Amino acid sequence: MDNILQIGDSFIEQNTIFSELIQELNQSFSNSNVIVPLRHHHDFPNPKVDSDSTLLLMPAWNPSKIAGVKIVTVSPENSQFDLPSIQGTYIYFDALKGSVKAIIEAKSLTVKRTAAASALASSYLSRKDSKSMLMIGTGALSINLIKAHVSVRPIENVYLWGRNINKAEAIAAELKNEKFNVYPIQSIEEKISEVDIVSCATLSKTPLVLGAYLKPGQHIDLVGAYRPTMREADDDTIKKTSVFIDTYQGGLKESGDIFIPLQSGVLKEKDIKADLFELCSNQKSGRKNNEEITLFKSVGHSLEDLTAATYYYNKFKNE
Known part of the structure; x- marks a missing residue:
């Protein structure tokens, strides 16, 4: 457990070059060996704010190489708490040995990859x-x-x-x-x-x-x-x-x-x-x-x- 990297918001914010990330996504979508099951999408009641929240589980793996799963909650009414609606974490694995390589803050990772995917689509x-x-x-x-x-x-x-x-x-x-x-x-x-x-x-x-x-x-x-x-x-x-x-x-x-x-x-x-x-x-x-x-x-x-x-x-x- 001591060797698990912790990659937080600040690192992601300071080290994103969108042109690079877009190119990485382009390569992944064009020639991918990654297996992606349908994500789990669970709405659950949140009566204190009179609105449902959502739990998303999003796994993917490249056999014998890398794997990962994102665990995210989406709470649309979080603005009243001065919090972002999307919160969660990403667990990054060695797919061969099953060991955890890194825990990555999911909010920044999600917004960066989402924006990059939109720009990738825009390029076409x-x-x-x-x-x-x-x-x-x-x-x-x-x-x-x-x-x-x-x-x-x-x-x-x-x-x-x-x-x-x-x-x-x-x-x-x-x-x-x-x-x-x-x-x-x-x-x-x-x-x-x-x-x-x-x-x-x-x-x-x-x-x-x-x-x-x-x-x-x-x-x-x-x-x-x-x-x-x-x-x-x-x-x-x-x-x-x-x-x-x-x-x-x-x-x-x-x-x-x-x-x-x-x-x-x-x-x-x-x-x-x-x-x-x-x-x-x-x-x-x-x-x-x-x-x-x-x-x-x-x-x-x-x-x-x-x-x-x-x-x-x-x-x-x-x-």
Whole structure:
């Protein structure tokens, strides 16, 4: 037990280079020997805040090499305690011997790999000349999604909306020394029709991205709405876009953004263009032209966690 590495928030925050992490994910999705069972997803009552919380168990292993499992809780009402909604830990194993190699803080690992996966998708789906972005949501993912998207596209201006304008202003202040501009805005509608990329990471139960406001050539990145009863985009958005998902395994049933349109018949499974495995291995193509509106829905995948854990473990060992 003495040899188990402890990799915390501060190390992950200080040692993430999104271009590197995105490339690691690209390689993992394009040629992976990793076995990934369907994750365990358990909702449990939390009567003191009148809202369910969720326990997620996400295992993955590369036989005789490495393995890992992420144990995470999602508590949507944690803002009232001034705590992040996502908390947990990642246990990183030697898959040959079964010994624990490291315990990694899961919140930072999750937001980094989630943002990197969205940017990886964007590298296939957004226009290469994308210069503007609307970030919907001011949670832990927002800064990471902005930085990740900027690492793959020449984004100059970022517009940021959240239910609390003070949080948007604080994030803008935090990013004031970056090479791009960040502008807090009062409403989604004032910028959604103008930007090249729309990224949404919220716990909203009702759509925030409305198809009526979309324009040709945009890319929509949906990261929140992790339950079948939640959604960030309306049916009109689904009808107007070419839909891509991170994986068929979880993407078809874990989020209302895909599950609800599939159930109602607005979307057919055969109409989903590709997942990240197919995009990264060049089995299927991404954006076809500059007029197409593309949509990527992410629910997260244990392959991303294991890839990120390996990335941070190797950095920690080599520092």
